[in-house]
Amino acid sequence: MFRGISSINLDGKGRLAIPTRYREELQDCCECQMVVTVAVNERCVGENGCLWLYPMPEWEKLEQTISKLPTLNKMAGKLRRFVIGNASECEMDSQGRLLLPEKLRTFAHMDKKVVLIGQLNKFELWSEDAWGAKESEWLNGDDNEGLEELGSLSF
Numbered sequence: 001m002f003r004g005i006s007s008i009n010l011d012g013k014g015r016l017a018i019p020t021r022y023r024e025e026l027q028d029c030c031e032c033q034m035v036v037t038v039a040v041n042e043r044c045v046g047e048n049g050c051l052w053l054y055p056m057p058e059w060e061k062l063e064q065t066i067s068k069l070p071t072l073n074k075m076a077g078k079l080r081r082f083v084i085g086n087a088s089e090c091e092m093d094s095q096g097r098l099l100l101p102e103k104l105r106t107f108a109h110m111d112k113k114v115v116l117i118g119q120l121n122k123f124e125l126w127s128e129d130a131w132g133a134k135e136s137e138w139l140n141g142d143d144n145e146g147l148e149e150l151g152s153l154s155f
Contacts, residue, residue: 002118007128010112014105015097016125019116023096030055032092036100038107039124040082049130051100051108052083053116053123059087100125 006019018026026032039050054062066084069076088101100110113128126134 001120002123003120004118006116008114008116010100010105010110010114011097013099014102015099016114016116018092018096018098020096022118023092026055026092030057034090034092034098035059035087036090036098036104036125037083037087038104040079046082046107049108049110049127049134051104051110051125053098053125055122056089058121 002022002025004021008016008019010016026034033056035054035056037052037054039047039052041047063084066076066080069079071077086104086107088104090098090100092098105111108125108127109130110125110127115126115128115131117124117126117131
């Protein structure tokens with residue numbers, strides 16, 4: 001399970017170094033084979049400044065789930081086009097680096113500074129500016145959508 005937050009710099013080629021604390025687990029769970037794609041929000045629209053990074057076994061589970069969605073459902077089609085259509089396989093090299101495709105870096109406005117956030121079975125990768133804006137929005141907002149569904153959770 002992946003948890004925590006790390007600030008990372010992209011190098012001139014668009015590579016990021018996966019934090020050391022995740023490398024062994026990624027080697028064990030997916031032999032450093034990963035998939036990066038655009039993140040989508042609850043409306044199946046690309047989440048501004050964010051990418052999803054999946055270990056290959058978790059990605060394959062997601063693909064199976066998406067493949068079972070109704071073909072003619074508008075939102076399912078949108079999800080397939082955004083998430084599957086923009087997916088790119090990437091492999092962590094011997095120095096723990098991943099090359100992010102230029103198209104995805106451009107989509108997410110990732111230039112130099114990024115934030116990697118563990119999300120249990122995957123990572124979110126945010127441009128530093130987008131993460132700061134989103135974090136402020138969450139901290140200052142009054143968006144309670146879905147709160148009732150979480151009411152039974154105990155922390």
